[in-house]
Amino acid sequence: MASVLIYARPWNEAQFYDLANRTWPKTSVGIISEHSDVDQSGFFKYFYSYFEESKKYSNILPYIEFDNDEVSSIVIRCRLLRSIPYSLALQLIFSASNAINQVLDEQHPNYVLSVTVDSYIIDLLARLSRKKGARFIGLAPTFVNGYFRITERGEKAVNREVSADEVESVLAMLTDQKYKPQWLAPDxxxxxxxxxxxxxxxxxxxxxxxxxxxxxxxxxxxxxxxxxxxxxxYLSLFPRLYNEVGKVADVQTAIEKDTRTSVFLPLQMSPEATIDYWSSDLSWIDYEEKILSTVKRQSEKHLFIVKEHPNVFGFRTPGFYDELRQINNVVLVNPEVSSNDLLQICDSVLVCTGTVGFEALVRGKAVFSSSEPFYAEPSVFRSLDDEVGDCHVYAPSELVEYLLSGFLPGTFNNDGSWGNDLKSGKLNNEVVADSLRNYIGDSE
Known part of the structure; x- marks a missing residue:
């Protein structure tokens, strides 16, 4: 009988347990978690035992089973580890990796079901599962309503055939000026x-x-x-909001008055796995500094139309918005302005891995990125030093076909809301489970 190990947190334990049982009926299911009230595997106890052991070593690096490059990647990509003393980060890696190995040796799972890698714990779980021969399946929601994807750390893991009807249906949905992913605040x-x-x-x-x-x-x-x-x-005594350009017509006027190429820059959620783990360019990890340095460096060539992400409006380091305001090639736009409307009037788009880049591609816009976003071939993305006029325009249907070939049908929510409507959540899980069963069967 197959064995499945779930990585869960208190807010998604029931969701993942239900999903695992639907995907692998009559299969042994265990739960691993750093949360003591969720963990069923012994990880919590093992972790603190190994942490006590770590205190015996003056130099713990030789006792970690990963090479120096792997350790460096584990540290720099985790928002926790890169923010604490390096010696403590190594202790945590030592403790967690040994605890995970002990759980894997005891349970011998065939599959590990988790959210996509978003912390050093899941990073280690994915790496060690692979070494032990267990298949790691990381789930992530998508910006296309009704689809989810499987990915460990942002890569395209699924390659399915997509019908022309499905392509046309999704293309019509994405190019609707009123379309918004379900997780965005509406107004x-x-x-x-x-x-x-x-x-x-x-x-x-x-x-x-x-x-x-x-x-x-x-x-x-x-x-x-x-x-x-x-x-x-991000601590502040008062909300850090702003009231800048609030109408598309005013943005268009600013663009028309300027001789520089207009670049729409939709800010991403940060810190977030989509930057920490999905970007191939590590310079984006210090996201706010990357934004500020980039727009300043391009002051002679590009006019940046900067809009905050609606779900993190105000959740930035003190002074970030003020610094943006003071840069002479930045137009700061209120977050409630439609990204689709801004795409219509801007010459191009700059993203790290943000999916507004895909919405720009299907509208024939040039997209600048150094991060190799998952939703298109790397050759599609340009450098800010390229001329916009030199950028190739891709057929929208081909772009959507490539995108959907990496997605699976089903709604996967990763916001802790699953239990709010249990009937709807279980129906969603059944569709996701059906897609997972087909994916596993096709790829084995």
Missing amino acids: RGTIRKKAVKLWARNLVKPMWFAFYSRWKNDPLNAHYMTTDIVSRR
Whole structure:
């Protein structure tokens, strides 16, 4: 009988357990987690035991089973590990990798089901599962409503055949000027309310997680430590919102008055796995610094139309918006302005891995990126030093066919909302499970 190991957190434990049982009926299912109230595998206990052992070594690096390049990648791509002393980061890698190995040796899973890699814990789980011969399946939602994808760290893992009817249906949906992915806030009022709520929650997080980690007797919990570090970085006594250009017509006027090439720059959520783990260019990991340095370096050539991501409006380091305002080749646009409308009037788009880049490609726009986003062949993306007029225009249907060949039908939510409508959630899981069964059968 096959064995499945789930990586779960408190907010998605029931969702993943239900999904695993639907995908692999009558199969042994276990749960691994850094959260003590979810973990069924012993990882939590093993981790702290190995951490005590790590204190015996003056230089722990030789006792970690990964080479120096792998260790460097594990550290720099994890928002927690790169923010703490290197010696502590190595202790955590040593402890977690040994604990994961012990769980894998005890349970011998054929499959490991998880969200896509978004922390050093899942990074190690994916690497070690591969070494042990277990198949790691990382799930991620997509910007195309009704589809999800399988990916370990951003790569295109699925290659399925897509019908012409499916391509045309999705192309029509994506090119509708009113289309929005289901996770985006829908309007100005919602965006502003969400921003204030995000600020208020962040204000109390440092104190709460300092207390909570001690109450749970879990001071090295990756989620608690990460949340504390990130919340402190973005801490502000007041919401950091802005009221800049709020109408597309005003943006168009600014573009027409300027002789430089217009580049739409939709800001991405950060820190986020889509940057930390999905970008092939590590310089994007310090996202805000990368944005500021890039627009300044291109001041003579490009006019940047910068719009904040609706779901992280206000959740930036103090002074970031002010710095953007002071750069003479930046037009800062309110987040409620439609990205589709901005795509219509801008010459090109700059992204790290953001999916607005794909929406630009199907509209015949040049897309600049150094990160090799998953949704198109690397040759499609250009450098900011290229001339926009030299960029090849690709057939929209071919672009959508390539995109969908890496997606699977089904709705996978990764926002903790699964239990809010249990009936709907289970129906979604059944479609996702059916796609997973077909994918596993076709690829084995």
